[in-house]
Amino acid sequence: MTRTTPPRPLDLAAVFPELATMSRNVTRLHPRSGSPGVEDSSVGGPLLWPRDEPWPTCTKSHEVYEVVDLDAVRAAHHATVARWSRSEDEPSTPEEEAIYDRSKPKKVDSPHTDPVPLLPVAQLYARDVPGLPTPDGADLLQILWCPFMDHEDDMPAIRVRWRRADEVTAGLSPAPEPSVIELEDYWPAPCVLHPEQVTEYPDLNQLPAAVGARVHAWQEETGHHYTEFAVAPGWKTGGWGVVSSDEPDCADPPRCACGAVTEPLFTVGPGEWNGNNRGGWRPVEDADADDRHCYPPVGGATKIDLGDEQLQIYRCPESCEHPPVIVRVYQTL
Numbered sequence: 001m002t003r004t005t006p007p008r009p010l011d012l013a014a015v016f017p018e019l020a021t022m023s024r025n026v027t028r029l030h031p032r033s034g035s036p037g038v039e040d041s042s043v044g045g046p047l048l049w050p051r052d053e054p055w056p057t058c059t060k061s062h063e064v065y066e067v068v069d070l071d072a073v074r075a076a077h078h079a080t081v082a083r084w085s086r087s088e089d090e091p092s093t094p095e096e097e098a099i100y101d102r103s104k105p106k107k108v109d110s111p112h113t114d115p116v117p118l119l120p121v122a123q124l125y126a127r128d129v130p131g132l133p134t135p136d137g138a139d140l141l142q143i144l145w146c147p148f149m150d151h152e153d154d155m156p157a158i159r160v161r162w163r164r165a166d167e168v169t170a171g172l173s174p175a176p177e178p179s180v181i182e183l184e185d186y187w188p189a190p191c192v193l194h195p196e197q198v199t200e201y202p203d204l205n206q207l208p209a210a211v212g213a214r215v216h217a218w219q220e221e222t223g224h225h226y227t228e229f230a231v232a233p234g235w236k237t238g239g240w241g242v243v244s245s246d247e248p249d250c251a252d253p254p255r256c257a258c259g260a261v262t263e264p265l266f267t268v269g270p271g272e273w274n275g276n277n278r279g280g281w282r283p284v285e286d287a288d289a290d291d292r293h294c295y296p297p298v299g300g301a302t303k304i305d306l307g308d309e310q311l312q313i314y315r316c317p318e319s320c321e322h323p324p325v326i327v328r329v330y331q332t333l
C-alpha cells in the first residue's frame with residue numbers, strides 16, 4: 001500500500017512568496033512493520049552484502065556496564081507482536097514472560113573493547129526511493145550503525161555503503177551480528193518502506209534574516225509553528241536537514257573534511273507525524289491508525305528511540321568515499 005501525505009493544511013509559499021525558490025524534494029520513507037528480505041528496501045531488514053566483503057565493525061571503546069541480549073530483544077519484540085495480534089488485553093503466557101525476562105538489561109563487568117559488528121539500519125534501492133543521489137552507477141544505499149551510542153566522542157558510529165546490486169553474486173548469510181547491544185532502543189524492528197516524495201522548506205533558523213523575521217511575526221500573530229508545516233517528520237532522505245537548533249552556527253550544513261558543504265542524505269526522526277499530527281503529516285492511509293492500541297505503533301514502527309533526537313547523515317557531494325558527517329539534533333516539535 002502506498003502512503004500519501006495529505007495536501008498541506010497551510011501553503012507556506014502562499015504566505016511567504018520568498019519560499020517558492022527554497023522548496024526542496026524530500027522522500028519520506030514511511031517505515032511500517034513487515035518482513036523485508038535482501039531484495040527489499042527496508043529499515044531493520046537484512047542487507048544484500050557480498051560474501052567476500054568484510055562486515056563492518058566498530059572499534060571504538062564502549063564504556064557501558066549494562067547491556068541487553070540482541071536475540072532476546074528480537075524474541076521479545078516478536079512475542080509482543082504475537083500477543084497484541086491476539087488481543088491487547090490478554091495477559092502474557094509463562095513462555096512469553098520468560099522471553100521478556102531474558103530481554104531485560106544485565107550487568108557486565110567490563111566495557112566492551114572487542115570490535116562490535118554493526119547493525120543494519122536501512123537499505124534503500126534507488127528504484128524505490130525517488131531522488132536518491134546515487135554516485136557512480138550505484139543503485140543501493142546501505143546504512144549500518146554500532147549498537148552502542150555511548151562512545152568516548154559521544155557520537156554514533158555509522159557506516160554508509162553504496163553499491164551496485166548486480167555486483168553481488170553471492171550474498172553473505174547470515175550476517176555477523178553483535179551478541180549484546182547497549183539498549184533495545186537501538187535495534188530497528190524490521191520494516192518495509194513506502195517511499196513518497198514531498199516538498200520541504202528550510203527550518204526557521206535556516207531562513208534568510210528578513211524572511212525569518214516575518215515568519216517570527218506571523219507565528220506570534222497566528223499561533224502557528226512554521227517548522228511544523230515546513231519540515232517533514234520521521235525517516236526520510238534528502239530535504240533540508242538540520243532542524244530545531246537555536247545555535248546560530250548550527251544553521252549551516254556541516255562541512256566535509258575536504259572542505260565541501262555537505263548535503264542531507266538520511267534522517268532518523270523520532271516519530272512519523274509530530275505527536276498529535278501537528279502540521280498534518282499523517283498519511284491519509286493511516287488516518288484511522290490508533291497508536292495506543294497497536295504494537296508496534298504505526299507512527300513508530302521501527303521502535304528506534306534516540307531520546308527525542310533526530311539523527312542526520314550528511315554526504316559529501318565531492319566523493320562518496322569521504323566519510324559521512326553525523327549530526328544529532330534535539331527535536332523540539
Ligand SMILES: [Zn+2]
Pocket residue numbers: 058059060062116146147148151157
Ligand atoms: Zn561502537
Ligand SMILES: [Zn+2]
Pocket residue numbers: 256257258259260316317318319322
Ligand atoms: Zn568531501
